[in-house]
Amino acid sequence: MTVVLASTGINSAMAAESTPLPFPGTITGNVSVVSSYNLRGITIGPENDNTALQGGLDYSHDSGFYAGYWFSNLGYSYAGLNPGCKGTDCTTKSFENDFYAGFKGKLTEDLGFQLGGTVYYYYPGWESTGYETIVGLSYKQFTVTAQTLLNNVTFGNKGDTYFLATYAPELAGGFTGKLQAAAYYYGDDDEFTGPTTTDFAFRHATLGIAHPLGATGATWGLDYIFGGYSRNETKQKNKAVLSLGYSF
Structure with missing residues (x-):
């Protein structure tokens, strides 16, 4: 899913140079291969514990409006998670599609904000379609x-x-670092998820590094995930994730 590098979504490809368009705004794209797709620090039962292909397209406008699409293949069927599922869709591995849009602006030269939303659509498994908001603040890096x-x-x-x-x-040396810390507030409706036994928990911490592969436009990355806790307080394992990405 979107936003989280090498664990939920848009992965190690560094930002591409903007491509001029015949209308206002720019479009960039990315494609990457990761050794495993671990959604938001989930290393036990990941979205794909084998090599995953991921990528997307992003549109941005000078006003601050943005929109995009991101995809990943998965290691199981989302259709099979729905009660009453019948037929081959229950076992056919699903494909994740994320559609998102929003607005990014500046409060000062260094202080920025973000407001937006994402639709998560899975095929097979459209019944799992999810809607999510995002709010954010940024200061420099x-x-x-x-x-x-x-x-x-x-x-x-x-x-x-x-x-x-x-x-x-x-x-130094053209490297880009990454330090992340994440937590989750868990709702307790439990209509599909099974028992939620904690309201709030540390989810994961991630240390990462990335570097361009010469002038090829490709980038390699290495993330190390320090696992936290899921909604039923299952402790996640620590895990290293390799990635190779290309931006255009």
């Missing part, structure tokens, strides 16, 4: 976001909120 789920789905409850703090400094 530091960003804090909160993403709140608006409906009960197989992967979460209405009110689930993912809090993420990210520091992404530029390092």
Whole structure:
């Protein structure tokens, strides 16, 4: 899912140069391969514990409006998680599609904000379609976001909120660093998810590093996830994730 690097969504490809368009705004794209897709620090039962192909397109306007699409193949069927599922859709591995839009603006030269939303659509498994808001603040290379789920789905409850703090400094030698800490507020409707036994928990911490592969436009990355706790207080394992991305 969107926003989280190498654990939930948009992965290691560094930002591409903007492409001029015949209308206002710019479009950038990215494609990447990751050794595993661990949604928001979930390392036990990840979205895909094998190599995953991911990528997307992003549109941005000078006004601050943005919109985009992101995808990933998954290691299981979301359709099979829904009660009453019948037929081959229950076993056919699903494909994640994230559609998002919003607005980013500046309060001062260094202080920015973000307001937006995301629709998560899975095929097979459209019944798991989720709607989520995002609000965020940024100061230079530091960003804090909160993403709140608006409906009960197989992967979460209405009110689930993912809090993420990210520091992404530029390092010597062309390297880019990443330091993340995340927590979750868990809603307790439990219509699809099973028992929720905690309201609030540390979810994960991530240390990462990335570097361009010469002048190829590709970037390699390495993240190490320090696992936290799921909604039923299951302790997640620590895990390393490798990535190779290309931006255009």
